[in-house]
Amino acid sequence: MSLPFNVASHLDTALRAAAAELGLTDRGFQPEVRVADPANGDFQANGALAFAKREKLNPRAVGQQLVEKLGALQEQYDISLAGPGFLNFRLKPAALLGWLQTYDSEEHLQTGAASARCGQTWIVDYSSPNTAKQMHVGHLRSAVIGEAICRLLAFSGATVIRDNHIGDWGTQFGKLIWAYRRHLDPAALAADPLEEFERLYKVGNTAAEADPAVLAEAQQELVKLQAGDAGSLAIWKRINDVSLAAFQEIYDRLGIRFDAMLGESFYNDKVGHIYRELAETGLAQPSEGALVVFHPEHPRFAKQPFIIRKKDGAANYASSDLATALYRAEHFKVDGIIVVTDFRQADHFEQLYLTVRKWFAAKNYRLPELHHVTFGSVNGEDGKALKTRDGGIIRLKALLDEAKERSYQLVSVKNPDFPEAERRAIADVVGVASVQYADLSQNRSSDYVFSWDKMISLEGNTAAYLLYAVSRIRSIFRKAGLDANNPMVAGDGGATMPVADAATAPESPQELALARKLVKFSDATQLATTTLRPHFLSLYLYELAGEFSAFYAADKVIVDDPAVRARRLLLCHRTLIELETGLHLLGLRTDLARM
RNA sequence: GCGAGUGUAGCACAAUGGAUAGUGUAGUGGCCUCCGAAGCCAUUGAUCCGGGUUCGACUCCCGGCACUCGCACCA
Structure with missing residues (x-):
């Protein structure tokens, strides 16, 4: 019997069956299988400890009973009972070979992984810059982390909608349009539109601060825009169009392509509906002229309001985010919503999601899983927010x-x-x-x-270290005169066959260590995906590259013995596809032959 | 004031309640007639403080301390 893509799930299933035979399942036995320290084995099951404690049994005795029911696994694993009651599983070399033979391409790794979220639709809201401004270093993390999360979700079988929730309807447009009408420099606009818009905004802002008449004119511009004045809308559209084109240059470099660009303006005509529903369900109430939501059961949000309509009657980001949640649930019928922003917006999203849960329950709307994925700030080596040498913003x-x-x-x-x-x-x-x-x-x-x-400088856990490993592997195949994507070797009788078919089971300590690492790929991707934390995958890839480096330093690949050569080529090839698949999941390119 | 996040070797980071807290850099000592040394091998060095829960705590709970951030109409 061959191993599944996720070896830990194989053990989990077997342990549950064993526990059922022993009558432990009804008493709440959980196997608790996880990747083990290589010193102890490949995987370990810790469930006997907690179970024995709760049932007042001897944990080693429980472990021993389980081991005795796992006879069928002994073909593939060395099983041992250790310490206070840990069950250790070490894959036998033939089982390692079998797994490596099966998972032979990026496509097949994907097939193995794509079951967890099969049939689900997830929307990920990330990057989301404001138009009329340059993207700066503060926009980096949302874009990079968001894209990695999209790819991980897709790898686990989900349909993913990448949505750039751009800030294209802010109050900045009054001053900007005022200045645009009076101070536009067409040459500068052609050369670098965002630079010009930023300059115009500053011109408008400075003038409005200096002269109340200008401020009034700028406010009138905003009113005209929001009332749908054709001329104002044309300017607004032009600003957004060139902004998006400039953003796309960045996205191209980062390998990001959005499926939707539904910014704040898209929800402009959908907020009235929100006010009505939240008022009608009794969730929202007037306070100090604004429309707000309190959460009496919450220690803070009982008093700290969630303002969904300003006292001047205008919408704000809360109104727009509520409308966005409804649209995503109804129009896209999503199973999950993920918003990727920095941690400073944590309060806002906590209030938002509290409100959405109550509102959807009251209206009997289907509630998707709601996630706010946060991240910390990017600091300079002085520990403060990253700036250029003269204190400016880094683009x-x-x-x-x-x-x-x-x-x-x-x-x-x-x-x-x-x-x-x-x-x-x-x-x-x-x-x-x-x-x-x-x-x-x-x-x-x-x-x-x-x-x-x-x-x-590229030492330690860096992209270059991983890409170096990739290029070294390609180099080995080049040296051997083989196609790195589909290495074939001569078998008995002169026919060619895939290296996997000619390979024998790993033997040397380095071969074994590398093979053991390779079968844990699925645990790394799964952990990164369920926690929405890509660094778990990064760490795995780094460790994999390290195992590979140790392997090729110790064991020469291109040797005369055909069986040894084939099995080492197999290890090289599988390392290559896992590194590439993993790096692609993180959003990185790997297309270099040497470096 | 209330709340959130973060505190792990000189520095930068890891650890899904498990076994001896892992790695990188910097330091020290080795390895290029040998598939590429942006590499490999070895070695020195750490859980903010005080309680508690647990068979077992960096991890969970309570109380401090430090830094960062949020808290009525910016997003």
């Missing part, structure tokens, strides 16, 4: 350019003999990947310290 475009340039310098030092075009192409991949990976390799909850040297 995302400039940041990506610098990453590329630094990578180019480094590639040129390491490989002065490569043609310049190739060095540029490598820097293109490595530069962006380094920026993305620096973010994804670390737990999103904490702030992160932005350091060019750590990111690009």
Whole structure:
């Protein structure tokens, strides 16, 4: 019998069956299978400890009974009872080989994984910048983490809708349109539209502060826009169009393509409905002229209002976010909503989701899973928010350019003999990947310290280390004269066959360590997906690359013995597809032959 | 004031209540006639403080301390 994609689930099933035979299931036995420290085995089951404690039994005796019922597993695992009652499972080399033979391509890894969320639809709201402004370093984490989450969800079988909830209806448009009408520089607009819009906004803001008459005119511009004045709308549309085009250049570099761009303006005509429903269900009430929602059962939000309509009658982000939640539930019929923003909006989303739950329950709407995925800020090495040397905001475009340039310098030092075009192409991949990976390799909850040297100098847990492993593997196949995507070797009688068919089971300590790591790919992707924390996958890939590096330092791949050669080529190939699949799931490109 | 997040070696990070708290950098000592040394091997060094729960706590609970952030119409 062959192992499933997720080996831990195989053990879980077997342990539940054993527990049922022993009559432990009714008493609440849970196997608690997890990846083990390699010193102890491949997987461990800790369930006997908690169960024995609760039932006042001897944990080792419970463990022993379970082991005796697991005879059928002994073909594939060495099973042992250790310490106070841990069950340890170590895969036998033949079982490792079997798994590696089965999962032979990115496509088949995907097939193995795509069951958890099969048939589900999830919408992910990320990036979401304001129009008429440059994207800056503060927009990086939402875009990078959001995209990785989208890819992980899709890998687990979900249909994913990527939604860029752009800020295109803010109060900034009054001053901006005022200045646009009077101070537009067409040449500057053509050269760098966002730069020009930012300049115009500053012009409008400064003028409005200096002259109350200008302020009144700017406010009139906003009123005209919101009333649907054709001329104002034309300017507004032009600003948004060029903004989106500029954003798309960044998204192209980050490998992001949205399915929807439903910004705040899209929900403008949908908020009236929200006010009515929340008032009618008794959730919202007037307070100080505004319409607000209190949550009496909540220690803070009993007093801290959720303002859904301002006292001047205008909508705000709460109204718009409520309308957005309803639209996503009704129009897209989603099973889950994920919003990726920084942690400072945690209160807002807690209030929002509390309100949505009560409102949907009152109206009998189907409630999707609601997640607010937060992340910390990007700080400089001084621990404060990242700024340029003169204290300005770092633009995302400039940041990506610098990453590329630094990578180019480094590639040129390491490989002065490569043609310049190739060095540029490598820097293109490595530069962006380094920026993305620096973010994804670390737990999103904490702030992160932005350091060019750590990111690009490329030692330790970095994109370059992983990409280096990828290019080294490709190099081995090149040296052996084989197609890295589908390596074939000569078998008995001269016919060619896939390396997997010619391979024998792993033997050397390094072969075994690498093979053991490879079968845990599914646990890493699953953990990253269920927790919505991509760093679990990053960590796995880093450890995998480390196992590979140790393996090829110890065991020469291109040796004369055909069986040894085939099994080592198999390990190389499977490492390659897992590294590439994993890096693609994180949103990184891996298309380089050497570096 | 109320609340949230974060506190792990000099620095940067990891640890889904499990076994001896892992890694990277920096330091020290090894390894290129050998598939690429952006590499490999070895080694020194840490859980903010005080209680509690648990067979077992970086992890959960209580009380402090430090830093960051949020708290009536910006998103």
